[in-house]
Amino acid sequence: MPDTSAWDDGKAREIVVRLAGLEGATLPILHALQDAFGFIHESATDLIAEALNLSRAEAHGVITFYHDFRRAPAGRRMIQICRAEACQANGCEDVVAELRSRHGVDVDKQNDDRLTIQTVYCLGNCALGPSALVDGELVGRLDAERLAGLCAGTSLEQAQIASGATR
Ligand code: FES
Structure with a gap:
């Protein structure tokens, strides 16, 4: 698990410089940054734009x-809730809308x-959606x-017992 507590500009710059020579370097750099820190800090936009000779808007657009x-x-x-076709057919959009209207949680x-x-989009569990x-x-x-309940921190086991559902 990455340490998400702190973004380190120096370490981020090392990652960007190390991968900048790759063909299509933007996505590998972003994945490496997210693996290292758990998220992409705003300052990555400038680091990436500078290293790859992109405009700030282009770098921001990819992120x-x-x-x-x-x-x-x-x-x-x-x-991570699936909202691909089969889960839509099984009502995932209703679940998302109800989560918002009744519980105030936004996806x-x-x-x-x-x-x-x-x-x-698709977790390979289409027949048992929403997944x-x-x-x-x-x-x-x-x-x-x-x-x-899961959003509020209920364990998977408790959520299953409460709803009578299966994984
Ligand atoms: S469409 Fe949702 S798991 Fe496949």
Whole structure:
């Protein structure tokens, strides 16, 4: 697990310089930075732009285009909810909407420092959707109540017992 407590500009610069010579270096650099720090700090925009001879807008555009790159440290609980086609057919958008309206939790926004909940596209668990990864564990047949409990820090086991659901 990366140390997400501190961004280190010096170490970030070393990573950027080390990978800058690669073909299509932007994505490998961003992945390496996220692996090292758990997120991409704002200052990476200038480091990358300078090293790759890009405009600041171009570097910023790449960082913000990909959902996988976090721009703040991840919360202690990480939930990645699938919103691809099969999970949509199984009601994931209703789950996301209900999570927002009834529980005040937004997907793809930093809610607080305890929770990161973000959209992903297909976890290979399509038949049991809506699906999510909760701290790296695959969960299926999500509903808003169960998801809200998981967002609040309920263990996977407690959430399953409460909802009668299976993984
Ligand atoms: S579409 Fe959601 S797991 Fe495949």
